[in-house]
Amino acid sequence: KENPDLDMGLHLTLTSEWSVYRWxxxxxxxxxPGLVDDEGYLWRNVMQVYQGVGGATDxxxxxLQAQIDLARKQGLVPTHIDSHMGTxxxxxxxxxxVCNLALKNDIPFMVFKYRPELQGVHPALGYYTQEVADTLEAAGFPLLDMLIQEEQVGDTYEEGFANYSxxxxxxxxxxxxxxxxxxxxxxxxxxxxxxHWARDQQYRIFTDPKMKEHLEKENITLIGWRELKEAIWDKRDKSIKKVF
Incomplete structure (x- = not known):
């Protein structure tokens, strides 16, 4: 609330993977009921979600709508939404x-341009065709060119810094x-x-002034979801209420 110009996304979550810290x-x-395990928490992994819920997409x-509503009730104005563990x-x-919910709630969902190699990343991504990507783009979804999600930390800080550089x-x-x-x-x-150590290393690397210097040297322009939202999403055809 005190920093309304900051990017603040909502990480939609259907799993609770930690051993003792759960929700x-x-x-x-x-x-x-299909989303919870015998202990009353969300399932620990993605496959358990699919098995527990099955085709009950309702x-x-x-x-997902309850999570969006709660965030807004607490004062959050999400710049974007994405998915915990890729569920x-x-x-x-x-x-x-989730794509239809994005339009309903006027919040862009993180999606990507179609690349043939995506089919080899995971067999379950076979549904994501060029036609699907074109449909999303026509509806005003910002399509990212590239996603880097592999952790690049090292055994030492110096190694991790070199990896990310x-x-x-x-x-x-x-x-x-x-x-x-x-x-x-x-x-x-x-x-x-x-x-915990890997996340701490990432924090230290990306708050290191030397990383800022490296980004500038490589002519990297840092942008956030707010810029993408304002440049693409906010200019979409608002008459499109559903994509699928």
């Missing part, structure tokens, strides 16, 4: 649900989204994830 659905367990839609990408039916130096022309999990190491964080 349940926002919509309520009785409303979306439960998916109810939970909404690896199932064509779920993907269609190399990735940045080799970026192609276009709009690239790099997924980072930034965190400051702490006793509490150590009890949440065994990868």
């Amino acid at each position: 349940g659905p926002v919509a309520g367990r009785s409303v979306v 439960q998916i839609e109810q939970e 909404l990408y690896y199932n064509g039916s779920y993907f269609k649900v 190399k990735v940045i130096s080799e970026l192609p022309v276009g709009v690239t989204l790099m997924i980072l999990h930034l965190g400051i190491d702490s006793p509490e964080f150590k009890h949440i994830t065994g990868r």
Whole structure:
């Protein structure tokens, strides 16, 4: 609320993967019973979600809408939405649900230009064809050129810094989204994830003045979702209420 110009996305979540730090659905367990395990929390992995919910995409839609509604109730004005652990990408039916919700709620969902090699990344992405990408683009969704989600941390800070510097130096022309999990190491964080050190390393790398210098040297222009939203999404044909 104090910084309305900052990018602030909503990470739509259908899984609760940590061993002891867990959460349940926002919509309520009785409303979306297929989304919860025997302990009452969201499933631990993506395949369990698909098996638990099956084709009941109404439960998916109810939970996603509940998360959006709660965020807005708490004062958040999301610049974009995406998917925790990729759950909404690896199932064509779920993907269609969230794209339609994006239009309904006037929030762009993170999608990408079609590339043939996507089919080899995961067999479940077979539904994402050039026709699907064209449909989304025509509806005003900003399509990213490249996604970098592989963690590049090293055994040492210096190695991690070198790894990320190399990735940045080799970026192609276009709009690239790099997924980072930034965190400051702490006793509490150590009890949440065994990868606490990796998230701390990413935080230190990308707050290091030397990384800023490297970005400038490589002529990288940093933009956020707010710029994409204002340049593309906000200018879309508002009469399009549904894409699938």
